[in-house]
Amino acid sequence: MSNWERFLETFFNAKVMAKYLPDIAYGMLVTVELAALVIVTGLALGLALALARSLGFRPVNLLIVFVVDLFRALPPLVIIVFIYFGLPAVGLAPSGFVSTWLSLALVLTAFSEEIFWAGITSIARGQWEAARSTGLSYGATLMNVVLPQALRLTIPPLTNRTIAITKGTALGTVVAVSEILGVASSAVSNSYNPSPLILGAAAYLVLFFPMVVFGRWLETRMAWKH
């Protein structure tokens, strides 16, 4: 057996791959569910906090900034472990799936709030003044004039951050979530062969490559001439 054949046998073992393909496919499903939940809740909460912050109540804003900085500073894995192993101490026992979802959603909330906020504040004061001078209320100006422009500006950084955090679903493997990496790791242990990891990597590419391309497409589509 040549080195090349040994390499293929080890990392691209067709028999092992075929055997664990259904497991990996299931892992993909779990990853997609987890990612979708993280994205929807994280971005929604991030936007809600940014909007709340734009109202300018100082005590509320200090709280928002503190919480946001906290979750931007903590490594996601630490938050997962804290929720999964720490919360049972106060009588709550979230599953590994829920722990991972909550932690990544909180991290995405924190980062996206900062991005949304930066977008909102980057809109020139003249836009506010023009809209308010025609009688639009604060809320109507925010929703119709400021936010549509701010959202376009935030799409590139938001896409990058969302992808980076969503990839963190792999951290769920630590708390026994059967997402792609978790499934692939146990397949490696059971088959004494690392091929399932290659399969797992391919699965990540299948999921995240289109997201990257989609982000790029959004970026060009949302651009407008000044």
Added chain:
Amino acid sequence: MRLVVEARGIHKHFGAVHVLKGVDLLLAERELVFIIGPSGSGKSTLLRCLNRLEQPTSGSVVVDGVDMLDPRTDINHARQRIGMVFQSFNLYPHMTALGNVTLALRKVAGKSRSEAEALGHAALARVGLADRAAHTPGQLSGGQQQRVAIARAIALEPRVMLFDEPTSALDPELVGSVLGVMRDLRESGMAMVVVSHEMGFARNAADRVVFMDEGAIVEQGVPAAIFETPRHERTRAFIGQIQRH
């Protein structure tokens, strides 16, 4: 003679800076008042106090019978009656010209989309841009953008229009089109307060010229009086400076 704008004893402080020092400005129906003065004299701030984009520190502002500084006044409703045009146009870049003009019609005046669009097209036609309704601000020249901004304001049928240096950001060859629209508006009987350095326009179109310096009105009168026979040395110096350029 009915007054459209009655601003009395307006003071405005920005921190320690006393920007307006007890200014009175009265504007009758169909009147065009032109405010001139060196930069930093408080002209723009005075204008912005009239629709409460700036909150005066003290004084009273009544526009079309509505007390603008009364906390019980529905400021959003009151502002519909006061059109404002800005130096930097401030069009919404993500909307078409028609979208810019119809937004407040739909969201504030409560018109249906079709009603708002009919009014929007009419307003754009008044500023000579009927064929630009579907263009976004980025596709329009500065002069056209400023005319869309005027259309956005007049579509709401205001009782008075405020112009804050409407031509200062324009290339010289585009100034004429905007002044033309302002002249038409004046001829239609719109009450207007104009802050600008377009002295030629002031001479031809203004009923009254107000000269401000250091947060106070130094003198005011018909254009000929202010430009030909100013009573105050500061006015004379300012007019002389402007005319040398």
